[in-house]
Amino acid sequence: MEQALQSSLFDHADRRELGDGAWLEIRSGWLCQDDAADDSLFAELRDAIPWRAERRQMYDRVLDVPRLVSFHNLVTEPAPHPRLKHLRRRLNDTYAGELGEPFTTAGLCLYRDGNDSVAWHGDNVGRSRTDDTMVAIVGLGATRVFALRPRGGGPSLRLRHNHGDLLVMGGSCQRTWEHAIPKTTRPTGPRISIQFRPHDVR
Template identity: 90%
Template sequence: MQSSLFDQADRRELGDGAWLEVRSGWLSQDGVADDTLFAELRDSIPWRSERRQMYDRVLDVPRLVSFHHLVDEPPPHPRLKQLRRRLNDAYAGELGEPFVTAGLCLYRDGSDSVAWHGDNVGRSRTEDTMVAIVGLGATRVFALRPRGGGPSLRLRHGHGDLLVMGGSCQRTWEHAIPKTTRAVGPRISIQFRPYDVR
């Protein structure tokens, strides 16, 4: 694991205009206890399963999902609005715009995952952007690799940690949550994005 590279909440330049920042324990740094947030989100979010075309078959997506426009609709939990405000205070100036959406994924166990991809639907296909991810629950590996090949990073994304991918990261790098055969508990990731980035 290479999470020790980021223990001081530093930003690491990845090349080609991409960067990654990890802030361990970010969620508890606002002085609000976060121990119950995982259970509250698990029980109150309107989770749904999805099916996607993969080559010649339609398969179940191996996680549950929920997507919310935090500006246009009431949040499904009040902490999402508070977290969005904190992120905007920290990053909106550099980003040039606020985070406006929250996408949530529930990984029920180690067999739930997300394959290699970049969040490059919408403007992020051609423009630099940021995606901020807050992890809750079990620690999972968050893997990154350059598009087209090269050395990869494998980070331990733990409960309350913030991970921000910025610059060209969604176009020049891919990320994934790999499956694991280890016994691992459930995890929720909350992905905050600006307008027209998925």
């Protein structure tokens, strides 16, 4: 059973334990706290990032992936925009001690309108298939629903991921929960999602 939008769960506490070692943390307006130019970042990334379209085998057909993507190792290659390295430093200052290692990569998705989406999945390629880790997501542009559900069934969460919000999934979340950005028929503008991950986590 899918619950109503639940941003209020985080009004008084940043972190919520989800069970089985998984947790979720939301920091509303995180980008705006010391980034005076946050309103321009969406347009700058939209224009500077080398976006690419992907196609994926689905059963007997090859289909377009309903979003544009770009992936960057911020340690071994030049960043496509300097603010990505700044955001990575902020995240590492906050979370690297608990994580036990730094965030090293930035994966970006451009959702052009409500028809763009990402299906239920966990970021469990690489070490996150077996080990606890963190994935930190910064939202830019239009608000979209960020949905989570336990693997194997159970009540889901539906959260508004607003411009400038930071959402962090930690512990066993990538192995024991799934997340998605559902399509929507409501008119909505474009959104950029920036996903920061440690080495060998996808």
